[in-house]
Amino acid sequence: MSLSPNEILENLNAAAAQRQLSRPTLAAYRRIWRDIVIRAAAQSLDPAALPRSVAEEFYAELTRGRGASHHLQTKAAVSFLYRMLDAPNPFADCVAPKFRLESVEIQHLDATPLSKVLLELQRSRRTYFDHLVSHLAEALFFTACRFHEWALLTSDKLVRNGVGKVTAVRLKVKGGRFRDVPVLPRLSESLAEWIRFLEGIKGHRLRRGHIGFAGSDLVFPGREGSPPSNQAFNRRLAAACRGAGTGIITAHGLRHSAASLLLNERGRNLRELQDLLGHKNLSTTARYTHIDKERLRSVVGDLNLASE
Numbered sequence: 236m237s238l239s240p241n242e243i244l245e246n247l248n249a250a251a252a253q254r255q256l257s258r259p260t261l262a263a264y265r266r267i268w269r270d271i272v273i274r275a276a277a278q279s280l281d282p283a284a285l286p287r288s289v290a291e292e293f294y295a296e297l298t299r300g301r302g303a304s305h306h307l308q309t310k311a312a313v314s315f316l317y318r319m320l321d322a323p324n325p326f327a328d329c330v331a332p333k334f335r336l337e338s339v340e341i342q343h344l345d346a347t348p349l350s351k352v353l354l355e356l357q358r359s360r361r362t363y364f365d366h367l368v369s370h371l372a373e374a375l376f377f378t379a380c381r382f383h384e385w386a387l388l389t390s391d392k393l394v395r396n397g398v399g400k401v402t403a404v405r406l407k408v409k410g411g412r413f414r415d416v417p418v419l420p421r422l423s424e425s426l427a428e429w430i431r432f433l434e435g436i437k438g439h440r441l442r443r444g445h446i447g448f449a450g451s452d453l454v455f456p457g458r459e460g461s462p463p464s465n466q467a468f469n470r471r472l473a474a475a476c477r478g479a480g481t482g483i484i485t486a487h488g489l490r491h492s493a494a495s496l497l498l499n500e501r502g503r504n505l506r507e508l509q510d511l512l513g514h515k516n517l518s519t520t521a522r523y524t525h526i527d528k529e530r531l532r533s534v535v536g537d538l539n540l541a542s543e
Contacts, residue, residue: 237281240272243320250319260308267312270297283322290325342484343491349376351479352472359475363436363458368471370429371455371463375486377422379493380406382486386462388454393426394418401426426454 247268274293275282298306317324356369374385384406394403401423403415451460469485476483
């Protein structure tokens with residue numbers, strides 16, 4: 236027996252509460268869910284068995300006249316909906332009429348151009364923020380993590396060995412859970428260099444008199460001590476991409492670049508990537524698999540760039 240529209244929306248809200256979605260994201264998702272469920276009910280259709288042609292029609296209406304970010308948000312919302320329904324997603328291949336698929340996909344770089352970008356960031360270290368972006372970019376790529384996972388990371392979540400080297404980080408991920416991600420030697424050295432830089436300037440006032448960073452417990456504090464801005468990070472990363480003569484990527488593009496490198500150039504499989512990226516719902520089978528810590532450390536260790 237199919238669920239009623241109200242039952243579907245209630246189940247979606249319960250699932251969203253478990254995932255601890257942010258308030259703005261939840262509000263946007265709810266609008267999209269409600270729209271799809273109401274449209275289906277108006278045509279006496281079951282959302283869990285929506286014909287592809289009808290899904291395309293719905294999708295065109297949902298995204299008409301909207302920006303690329305709304306397109307991506309709609310894709311995420313309907314993906315959540317069909318995971319909850321445990322049904323094939325008829326919207327999976329839909330593209331908003333206004334946008335080509337390549338214009339809304341997250342951009343990523345292969346190993347060689349990414350090496351050039353990271354090197355450009357290193358060469359351009361002049362200001363406090365230059366140093367922060369350079370080391371944070373390495374942290375994002377060499378762990379394939381989301382921006383906020385590192386931006387909100389505090390120093391007590393760095394796992395060190397007996398001689399003080401960082402060997403793993405304990406990251407808070409979606410749903411309020413924590414997971415340990417191994418740190419390979421290159422990133423451990425980068426983190427040590429960043430920490431030395433921080434200690435070396437704690438007695439100085441930065442531009443506009445900022446000193447808040449000195450008292451922050453964040454691994455990557457902004458000048459005033461609060462987490463760095465994703466937008467400001469992306470602007471500086473884009474400048475490095477232009478300086479290196481590569482395509483423009485964002486912080487999330489670094490995560491996609493890591494996944495693409497592992498899948499396409501290092502021969503890793505999707506099940507291993509699911510564990511590394513911290514995804515819960517790539518597939519029912521993957522949800523119940525387990526990769527031991529040494530295997531996961533081996534996966535991270537394969538994030539070696541072509542220039543090394």
